Amino acid sequence: AQSVTQLGSxxxxxxxALVLLRCNYSSSVPPxxxxxxxxxxxxxxxxxxxxxxATLVKGINGFEAEFKKSETSFHLTKPSAHxxxxxxxxxxxxxxxxxxxxxxxFGTGTLLAVQP
Amino acid sequence: DSGxxxxxxxxxxxxGQRVTLRCSPRSGDLSVYWxxxxxxxxxxxxxHYYNGEERAKGNxxxxxxxxxxxxxxxxxxxxxxxxxxxxxxxxxxxxASGGAADxxxxxxxxxxxxx
Numbered sequence: 384a385q386s387v388t389q390l391g392s393x394x395x396x397x398x399x400a401l402v403l404l405r406c407n408y409s410s411s412v413p414p415x416x417x418x419x420x421x422x423x424x425x426x427x428x429x430x431x432x433x434x435x436x437a438t439l440v441k442g443i444n445g446f447e448a449e450f451k452k453s454e455t456s457f458h459l460t461k462p463s464a465h466x467x468x469x470x471x472x473x474x475x476x477x478x479x480x481x482x483x484x485x486x487x488x489f490g491t492g493t494l495l496a497v498q499p
Numbered sequence: 500d501s502g503x504x505x506x507x508x509x510x511x512x513x514x515g516q517r518v519t520l521r522c523s524p525r526s527g528d529l530s531v532y533w534x535x536x537x538x539x540x541x542x543x544x545x546x547h548y549y550n551g552e553e554r555a556k557g558n559x560x561x562x563x564x565x566x567x568x569x570x571x572x573x574x575x576x577x578x579x580x581x582x583x584x585x586x587x588x589x590x591x592x593x594x595a596s597g598g599a600a601d602x603x604x605x606x607x608x609x610x611x612x613x614x
Contacts, residue, residue, distance in 0.1 A: 484555035
């Protein structure tokens, strides 16, 4: 069964510092990979996704993630944190086989705090 | 704004009761997914409908049921409610039922509180 592990339930960075949120997946076949962001009292918003092709994926708000098959990882980065980046971030996978459903399997989330 | 609407935003009810959550997908989307977000279980997939037909079930209790109507809106019915059912329920929609381009867009959620 596919699963997602997010290392670090809480990450704190200073404004302007590098943001690195870790995500590892478990799957016999490389799945589709996603990062979603959830701001307080709001729904989930897609930051970026990897399906096929270029392994470095650029998303919204200056975020990017790199798919590394050898490491089964899909870490999220942003060169310079902004106060508005404070939110909870979820890594998710979706199976690439079958096609009958595109259900998402989420990690436990990482709460990002940005200190002034 | 994702284009997915959910009503109501908040729902407070008592144990043993039954509630219905409603979701309207984005215009043109045929798939609707339901997810539950709780403190102890995290974000979990419940069920997926595509063009009126059930496609997949996840960790959905037998007390819960869903359907998708001809106009593509969906309802999630929760019955014999227990305290542990208190959670945020999200609906998401996508154009198709799978594939690389099939991104899910999430609604703002319905917060259910069972007292």
